[in-house]
Amino acid sequence: MNRFLQLIGFVFFMLMISDTAIAQNYPSRPIKIIVGFPPGGGSDAMARIMASALSTELKVAVTVENKVGAGGVIGTDFLAKSAPDGYTLQLATPGSYTIAPSLRKLPYDPVKDIQPVCMLATYPNLIVASTASGITSLADLVAKAKADPSRFNFASSGNGTTPHLAFEYFNMVAGVKITHIPYKGNGPAIADLLAGQVHLTVADPLPLLPHIQSGKIKALALTTKARSGFLPNFPSMTELGFPQYDVPLWLGITAPAGLPEPVLVRLNDAISKIMANPEIIEKFAAGGMDAGYTPASTYSKIMAEERIRWADVIKRNNITD
Numbered sequence: 001m002n003r004f005l006q007l008i009g010f011v012f013f014m015l016m017i018s019d020t021a022i023a024q025n026y027p028s029r030p031i032k033i034i035v036g037f038p039p040g041g042g043s044d045a046m047a048r049i050m051a052s053a054l055s056t057e058l059k060v061a062v063t064v065e066n067k068v069g070a071g072g073v074i075g076t077d078f079l080a081k082s083a084p085d086g087y088t089l090q091l092a093t094p095g096s097y098t099i100a101p102s103l104r105k106l107p108y109d110p111v112k113d114i115q116p117v118c119m120l121a122t123y124p125n126l127i128v129a130s131t132a133s134g135i136t137s138l139a140d141l142v143a144k145a146k147a148d149p150s151r152f153n154f155a156s157s158g159n160g161t162t163p164h165l166a167f168e169y170f171n172m173v174a175g176v177k178i179t180h181i182p183y184k185g186n187g188p189a190i191a192d193l194l195a196g197q198v199h200l201t202v203a204d205p206l207p208l209l210p211h212i213q214s215g216k217i218k219a220l221a222l223t224t225k226a227r228s229g230f231l232p233n234f235p236s237m238t239e240l241g242f243p244q245y246d247v248p249l250w251l252g253i254t255a256p257a258g259l260p261e262p263v264l265v266r267l268n269d270a271i272s273k274i275m276a277n278p279e280i281i282e283k284f285a286a287g288g289m290d291a292g293y294t295p296a297s298t299y300s301k302i303m304a305e306e307r308i309r310w311a312d313v314i315k316r317n318n319i320t321d
Contacts, residue, residue: 030061034090036075047091057270072096080108084258092254098306102314103321117253119294124222132196138220145176153179154200155189163202166247173245206288223247
């Protein structure tokens with residue numbers, strides 16, 4: 001028994017030495033950040049901002065690698081199968097972490113195979129209406145939709161996307177049933193909204209703002225319970241009588257499961273400093289995002305809560321991929 005206890009103690013001692021060595025040596029070579037979407041998009045742009053800032057903070061090269069496909073699933077699968085050493089990270093978005101698990105069988109487990117590192121930013125979508133719809137406000141939409149349930153429809157960027165689920169969730173919360181029309185991307189959905197072919201959509205604010213300012217479409221609400229620092233003039237769901245509705249989008253940093261604790265701490269220390277930098281905050285704001293560092297423990301909780309919510313929305317509305 002004594003020899004067994006001595007062996008256990010030796011193992012723990014060696015692990016402690018190993019962790020200390022990792023902390024002292026990390027990072028000692030280039031780091032790559034995986035992005036599950038093509039170059040030039042919003043998440044890619046933010047990843048490149050983070051790569052530059054991390055490179056300066058950690059004093060190693062940090063590059064972005066695009067692993068495109070299946071709404072981010074290809075990139076997340078690549079991350080899950082990478083070594084948990086802190087040299088492969090991902091610029092994470094909700095789809096492959098909190099929605100896809102309820103839509104299809106995945107080649108990874110988003111809980112067991114992934115380590116959340118921290119959240120970087122949140123941002124709202126906007127619910128907007130075409131001028132041809134005659135909808136003047138969110139309250140007006142709800143009243144008219146209740147009076148005539150088959151009257152309105154909404155466009156989304158595709159079945160099972162965040163905009164689709166965000167509107168189906170609004171249907172549930174508001175007690176209405178506005179019909180879904182899926183498109184292949186935001187561009188075609190917005191084009192048909194402008195043409196008056198569809199009544200409503202939920203989308204990223206940036207491509208919508210010029211059309212709101214020109215009066216071609218009407219902004220009804222942010223998809224969040226609080227106003228956005230980037231969009232201070234648009235009302236929140238709480239103000240409009242739906243405090244239980246809160247669907248922010250987010251960007252975060254994730255790593256393969258099994259990341260050594262000293263590496264997790266080192267990354268969080270570096271990223272928390274970066275996200276407090278006014279220049280970085282301004283760059284995220286230019287992309288329509290409210291920058292704000294959130295540690296791994298809170299980030300994990302947010303992901304878990306969203307998985308439960310989206311699983312319920314998907315099941316109750318019989319949503320398929």
